[in-house]
Every structure is written in C-alpha cells, then in structure tokens.
Amino acid sequence: MKKTLNFIKPVYAHCDLPCGVYDPVQAKVEAQSVLEIDKKITNLSEEDKERAIFIKEERSELVKRHLWILWTDYFKPEHLEKYPNLHDLFWQATKQAGLTKRSTDPKVAEKLLEQIEEISKIFWETKKV
Amino acid sequence: MFLLRRVHGESMSPTIKHGEIILAKRNVNQLRVGQVVIANVDNRQVIKRISKIKHGELFLEGDNKEGSTDSREYGFVSRSNIYAKVIAVLSKRYISLLLDVRSSLFS
Numbered sequence: 001m002k003k004t005l006n007f008i009k010p011v012y013a014h015c016d017l018p019c020g021v022y023d024p025v026q027a028k029v030e031a032q033s034v035l036e037i038d039k040k041i042t043n044l045s046e047e048d049k050e051r052a053i054f055i056k057e058e059r060s061e062l063v064k065r066h067l068w069i070l071w072t073d074y075f076k077p078e079h080l081e082k083y084p085n086l087h088d089l090f091w092q093a094t095k096q097a098g099l100t101k102r103s104t105d106p107k108v109a110e111k112l113l114e115q116i117e118e119i120s121k122i123f124w125e126t127k128k129v
Numbered sequence: 130m131f132l133l134r135r136v137h138g139e140s141m142s143p144t145i146k147h148g149e150i151i152l153a154k155r156n157v158n159q160l161r162v163g164q165v166v167i168a169n170v171d172n173r174q175v176i177k178r179i180s181k182i183k184h185g186e187l188f189l190e191g192d193n194k195e196g197s198t199d200s201r202e203y204g205f206v207s208r209s210n211i212y213a214k215v216i217a218v219l220s221k222r223y224i225s226l227l228l229d230v231r232s233s234l235f236s
Contacts (some may be wrong), residue, residue: 006135007231008150011167011174013138022195040153076201 022074024120031116032060033070034100035109040103056101063097063112070123083122095117130155132213133227134167134174139193140198141165141176145215150224151176153213160187160208165215168206175199176215187211 037056044052071090080086093115100109136149145151145165153167160166165178168189177189185219186205191197200206219227 006198008133008135009174010137011134011176012137013140013142013147013193013197037168047211110234120214 006019012120022070022123024066024070024116024123027029027063027116028113028120030059030062030066030110031100031109031112034063035113038100039105060097060101063100063116064094067097067116067119070119073125075126079093079122081127082126086122089115089119090123112122133178133219134176136176139196140193141178142193142196144178145176145191145218150219152217152228153215153216155213157208157211157214160211160214166211167213167215169210169212173213181205190230205210 008026034056037052037059041049041056067090071087075086083089093112096108096112096115100112130157132153134151134153136145136147138152139147157166160179160182162179162182164182165176166187167174167176168187172188175189177191177197179187180190180200181188183205188200188205190199190201203219
C-alpha cells in the first residue's frame, strides 16, 4: 500500500510562487529582447516585421508581469520605509513597458531598462540586510 | 486536544519545511512571543511565529522573511483567530509509525 500523508489536513506556510525566488533579471532579459527587436525592426521584411511586433508585444507583457510579481510579492512595507519612491518607480516602469508596445524607438526600451536597473539596485540592497 | 497538520509552503523554512508534519495543541490560553501557531486567516489555516503582541493582538511572521505573506501584509491578528499552538515537528520515525498504525487500522 502506497504510504501517503494526504489524509493529514494541510496548514499553509503561505508564500507566493516561486517561493523565495525573485530576481529582477527576469524583467531585464525581456526588456533587452524588446530593445533588440526595436533595433532590428526597420531592416526586416514586412512579413518578419509582423512577427517581430507580435513577439515584442509578448515580451513587453512579460516585463510588466515580472515587475508586478516583484512589486506585489517580494517588496514589503519595511522596504517602502527605506525607499519611499518604490511605488512610483514600479508604476513608471510598468507604464514604460506598456509604451514599448506602441513604439519602435529604441530609446523607449532603453529608458525601460534604466528603470529596471534602478529597481534591481534597490532589490539587491534589500537582500544584503 | 492534539492535532496533526501537514505543512504546505516554505514560509517557515528552515525551521519547518514544506511537507513536514507538525503536532499542535488546541489549548491557546497562554500565547507568547516566539511561539509558532496555527491561525485562521482569510478562510484558511496558516502557520506562523508570533513576533509581537500588542493590546492583545498578535503580529505573525514566517521565519522565511523573504518568502512569507504574513502580518506585514494583513496586519495584527486577533487572539480569537489562533487555532492551535505548534509543539513539535514529527520526525520521520514517528511519521512511519503513524502510517503503519493507520494502515493496520484501515486494512
């Protein structure tokens, strides 16, 4: 008989997934992809441009998702006390991620990367505590 | 009264890990800072440590600070929400014995 402990009720040591695994590099990689697509897009065939725009939309959305997860799941009230601009930083970065969908100007994606870099710096400072 | 619970999640790691079985006691008359408790929060039972007691209300935190949703998000918890006090994490030997007893009872 297969031994199982499922008959014992669960109690939740709740955390949001992935448990304790957060890294702004996820948002950064997607934003870099957006930037590289913006750099290449003017030299693409019409057919490839269509694919590039579709892929870029997906990547921009992933940037937003990774930023939201960091914002809502990792950062805690004590971080806000030390970095009072944190909410605004995330708000601006997710808005910028939305802008990258509407623009093929690499400068828009570059600004997004700068914002993610600023978030990343704060993130790693909080890890040192 | 005593009860067993199976821990789901890593917010009390490394003290109590995901999948471990804990033994708890329903008598919650005396609660103190440092105790690990089972609390009713948002319609489910969570396991956290009491880190502060203020005006009779409890501030609960997971030992795994980075991977825990706790009073830092949902605030102080009333004493009436405390369901049980955790008194032990069962070793593999006791779990094996428990499964053997259950198996013989229900076979």
